[in-house]
Amino acid sequence: MVAAVYIDRKDAALGYRDGALELRVPDAGPRRIPLRGMERLIIRGAATCTSGLLAQLWERRISVLFLSGRRSEPGARFHGGVHNDAGIRVAQVLACADARTRCQLARMLVLAKLHRQRRVLETLAHSCPGGARKAASGLRATKTAQEQIVQQSGPGLDWLRGMEGAAAAGYFSSYKAFFAPSLGFEARKRRPPPDPVNAVLSLGYTLAVFEAGRAAALAGLDTAIGALHGLGHGRPALSLDLVEPLRPLVDRFTQGLFARRTLTARHFKATPEGGMLLAKAGRQHFYTAWEAQAAPLRRLARQHARFAVHWLRAQKDIWPGEAP
Numbered sequence: 001m002v003a004a005v006y007i008d009r010k011d012a013a014l015g016y017r018d019g020a021l022e023l024r025v026p027d028a029g030p031r032r033i034p035l036r037g038m039e040r041l042i043i044r045g046a047a048t049c050t051s052g053l054l055a056q057l058w059e060r061r062i063s064v065l066f067l068s069g070r071r072s073e074p075g076a077r078f079h080g081g082v083h084n085d086a087g088i089r090v091a092q093v094l095a096c097a098d099a100r101t102r103c104q105l106a107r108m109l110v111l112a113k114l115h116r117q118r119r120v121l122e123t124l125a126h127s128c129p130g131g132a133r134k135a136a137s138g139l140r141a142t143k144t145a146q147e148q149i150v151q152q153s154g155p156g157l158d159w160l161r162g163m164e165g166a167a168a169a170g171y172f173s174s175y176k177a178f179f180a181p182s183l184g185f186e187a188r189k190r191r192p193p194p195d196p197v198n199a200v201l202s203l204g205y206t207l208a209v210f211e212a213g214r215a216a217a218l219a220g221l222d223t224a225i226g227a228l229h230g231l232g233h234g235r236p237a238l239s240l241d242l243v244e245p246l247r248p249l250v251d252r253f254t255q256g257l258f259a260r261r262t263l264t265a266r267h268f269k270a271t272p273e274g275g276m277l278l279a280k281a282g283r284q285h286f287y288t289a290w291e292a293q294a295a296p297l298r299r300l301a302r303q304h305a306r307f308a309v310h311w312l313r314a315q316k317d318i319w320p321g322e323a324p
Contacts, residue, residue, distance in 0.1 A: 002037065002038060004039065004294070005033055005041050006042045007044065008045065008284075008287075010045035010047065011047075012025050012045075012047040012048070013048050014050065015050040015052065016035075016052040016053040018032075019034060019035055019036065021034075021038070035057075038060075038062050039062060039214075040065070040214065041057065041064045042064075042065045043067065044066075044283075045068075057080070059080070061080030061081060062080060063077070063080065063210070063214040063217075064078055065206075077213065079213060079218065080217070083219070084220075085220045088219070088220035088309055088313075091312040092221055092225050093225060103160065105241075105308070106160055106227040106228040106241070107149060107155060107160060109227070109228050109245060110163070110164045110244065113244040113245045114145055114146045114167055115146070115245075116245055116247075116249065117138075117168075117171045117251075119248070120251055120252045121135040121142070121174055122135070122139070123252065124178050124252075124255065125139075127259075135177075137173055137174050138170050138172075138174025141169070141171060145167035149163055157228070164244075172187060172188050176197075178255055178259075179197055179255065179258055184197075185197035185198065192275020193276055194274065194275060195276050196258075196267075197254065197258065198276065199277060200254045200263065201250065205243070208246045208249070209239050209240060210239075211246070211294075212238075212239045212246060212304070212305075213239035215301035215304065216242055218302075218305070219302075219305035219306055219309050221305060221308060224238065225237060226238040228244065246300060246301060257285075257289060262285055267281060267285065
């Protein structure tokens with residue numbers, strides 16, 4: 001049984017046959033991958049899928065993510081049939097419509113992210129000579145943000161986002177120092193990512209958002225209704241909320257890929273738009289390494305989603321129920 005399957009062939013044709021995903025590519029015989037035990041399917045590029053396969057994936061609640069062929073940006077995605085307890089989604093809507101309750105949830109998410117950012121920098125500080133000096137400014141920035149948020153009993157969303165943004169700037173100013181200067185990583189940038197590190201971070205964050213969305217959907221939450229991230233057409237706001245405390249895990253994973261030379265500059269190629277793209281051989285290394293370390297991130301995503309459900313149910317003033 002394979003929990004995660006990656007299809008990275010633009011000429012792949014995917015169908016369903018006798019309880020298995022049937023994969024066909026030119027100049028090769030069909031390959032079958034049992035759906036039993038599969039939890040997620042990631043498809044990159046212009047592959048084709050039959051309606052029969054999509055129906056089976058939906059029925060079995062196998063999460064599917066389509067990535068664009070050029071930049072590996074997220075496209076269509078689903079997580080299977082809708083959770084049976086609609087009351088969870090009602091409570092979520094009511095909570096996010098209440099400014100005080102929404103800020104409370106957003107505050108917890110930001111504090112969890114800051115905590116894990118500090119842990120990443122503390123780990124990196126001990127990873128090489130001079131590490132403590134490199135990590136110092138980022139540790140100060142994240143600690144200051146933590147202290148100020150804790151001291152504020154009812155911060156507004158704009159203030160909270162500002163604190164998170166300021167802490168992120170300080171964090172990345174230290175984080176970038178743990179990469180070879182030849183990689184050209186100066187700051188977090190995307191669309192398009194201008195260097196190999198940003199290219200890997202973007203792909204890792206995309207997969208982490210997918211995992212957060214999967215955990216939220218399986219817990220009965222609506223991935224489009226968030227607290228820290230507002231409503232937006234086509235925006236998976238709750239997935240973006242729940243991924244915030246997971247981003248530092250992606251950061252640590254990315255730094256390890258380059259530190260161990262699992263990925264090097266030769267695994268990337270420039271795009272006409274001036275960006276940097278992880279080439280196919282590099283993606284194969286990435287997928288293998290990602291699956292080897294994905295269990296803790298997926299476990300945290302499930303924990304965060306379940307906590308959100310329990311927390312929503314504890315809000316007696318917004319939880320719909322029978323009158324006493």
